[in-house]
Amino acid sequence: SYSFKDPANAEHKIFDYQLWEPGYIQYDKFELINNGNLHFKYQLSIMSNETLTELADVIDVYYIEKAPASVTRESFTDTNKLGTLSSILANGGLLIKGDTNDFEDAINDGTADTIFTSYIALKMQESAGNTYQNMPLYKDETDGTAGFSVKLEATQYTYEEDSFDKNYDEKAELPVLVSSAAELAEALTAGETNLTLSAGTYTLPNAIKNKTVTLSGTKDTVIDVTGGLTYINGASVTFDGLTIKSKPGTGYNYGFADAKDSVFNNCTIEGSLGLDYSSEFNNCVFNISGNNYNIWTWGAGTATFNGCTFNCDGKAMLVYANVLDNGTTHQTVNITDCVFNDNGDDTVTGKAAIEITNTYTPIRTYDVIINNTTVNGFAQTVPGVGDFNATYGSVAGSDIGTNVWGNKCELPNTQINVVIDGVDVY
Numbered sequence: 001s002y003s004f005k006d007p008a009n010a011e012h013k014i015f016d017y018q019l020w021e022p023g024y025i026q027y028d029k030f031e032l033i034n035n036g037n038l039h040f041k042y043q044l045s046i047m048s049n050e051t052l053t054e055l056a057d058v059i060d061v062y063y064i065e066k067a068p069a070s071v072t073r074e075s076f077t078d079t080n081k082l083g084t085l086s087s088i089l090a091n092g093g094l095l096i097k098g099d100t101n102d103f104e105d106a107i108n109d110g111t112a113d114t115i116f117t118s119y120i121a122l123k124m125q126e127s128a129g130n131t132y133q134n135m136p137l138y139k140d141e142t143d144g145t146a147g148f149s150v151k152l153e154a155t156q157y158t159y160e161e162d163s164f165d166k167n168y169d170e171k172a173e174l175p176v177l178v179s180s181a182a183e184l185a186e187a188l189t190a191g192e193t194n195l196t197l198s199a200g201t202y203t204l205p206n207a208i209k210n211k212t213v214t215l216s217g218t219k220d221t222v223i224d225v226t227g228g229l230t231y232i233n234g235a236s237v238t239f240d241g242l243t244i245k246s247k248p249g250t251g252y253n254y255g256f257a258d259a260k261d262s263v264f265n266n267c268t269i270e271g272s273l274g275l276d277y278s279s280e281f282n283n284c285v286f287n288i289s290g291n292n293y294n295i296w297t298w299g300a301g302t303a304t305f306n307g308c309t310f311n312c313d314g315k316a317m318l319v320y321a322n323v324l325d326n327g328t329t330h331q332t333v334n335i336t337d338c339v340f341n342d343n344g345d346d347t348v349t350g351k352a353a354i355e356i357t358n359t360y361t362p363i364r365t366y367d368v369i370i371n372n373t374t375v376n377g378f379a380q381t382v383p384g385v386g387d388f389n390a391t392y393g394s395v396a397g398s399d400i401g402t403n404v405w406g407n408k409c410e411l412p413n414t415q416i417n418v419v420i421d422g423v424d425v426y
Helices: 054-058 085-090 104-108 181-189
Strands: 025-034 040-048 059-064 081-084 094-099 113-124 148-156 176-178 194-197 200-202 212-216 221-224 229-231 236-240 243-245 255-257 261-265 268-270 273-275 279-282 285-287 295-298 302-306 309-312 317-321 330-336 339-342 354-357 365-371 374-376 405-407 416-420
Touching: 025 040, 040 085, 054 059, 054 081, 054 085, 059 085, 059 094, 081 085, 176 181, 181 194, 181 200, 255 273, 317 330, 317 365, 354 365, 405 416
Parallel strands: 176 194, 194 212, 200 221, 212 236, 221 243, 229 255, 236 261, 243 268, 261 279, 268 285, 273 295, 279 302, 285 309, 295 317, 302 330, 309 339, 317 354, 330 365, 339 374, 354 405, 365 416
Antiparallel strands: 025 113, 040 094, 040 148, 059 081, 059 113
């Protein structure tokens, strides 16, 4: 998990102190527990939840693995110092790599055992000068997310044997850490498929084409599509925890093109994003301002949104099919457990949260399935000049919808099907 959770205190945040002074130290205890009886290899990383200031250059990171029963401030010395906080995060936040080969007894009894106890510490250098006086560690802590996450990744280790040998799982690999666009391209060219990206801005290279890849990071790991469409032909990509940075505007101009499919988990999407192929979004946050949509469904045969939040100025999603990746003229949009927020400043009027339209022949048809979704603000659709066009299916007197869904082109219910919480509303 990317999130550190204290089983004894769910509100416990690690390293969320703001104003540091030379010599100040914070440390936290972690336990690696095995619930099974198989050996594994692992890596432990630290990740900042917010962008850091230059103060990170004079805060050192310490790590004690297999810690003794008693650990104090004096336990953290040059022997267990890993480097400055800024340098650690620039290299993916890696603290330690290891395996359970040295913990035979804790593995073999099949019970939940503590493999080892470790400590992570942050300490401001005593030599830090007045430049850092009153400087906060986090550039923005107003949203309450200041602090760090600890990421533990594990996979099976070549230890147990099957009928042949112990190498049946030798290809089980931990994510590769990359810290630059060049390293990303090199890793993909070398055939790596599970990559953790350190904070920074990246564009996806040609080497990603036709590969199945997972890209992980934090909100400060930015995949930039502001230059237009990024062609990742044939790729199947999972984006995990990243920021996708686009521009406000016509959605089909910005995003990823010609891929096989994509899954976005816990991502932040800034700007207007167009879908060129079937995609799934889980627990993502979409942010846009002005007279723009957060997302266009455009080329997706199926677009799925689970637990997502859409923040906008009055229109969030445009269900609008062009050439679909499923080879048909029918698009399915699934929206579950989502929240749509209209900022309420009247930048946009007369738009529902989810607008449905068509300007193509053969006429496109839609299934829009909405479940357990909250809509704050928005309005019933007010069809604009030119929205009604019989060539594209418009029929006078068709239901134009509510503040939840809008039928601005007055398409008949033979062309669009809207189901909300199991009720066929149109």
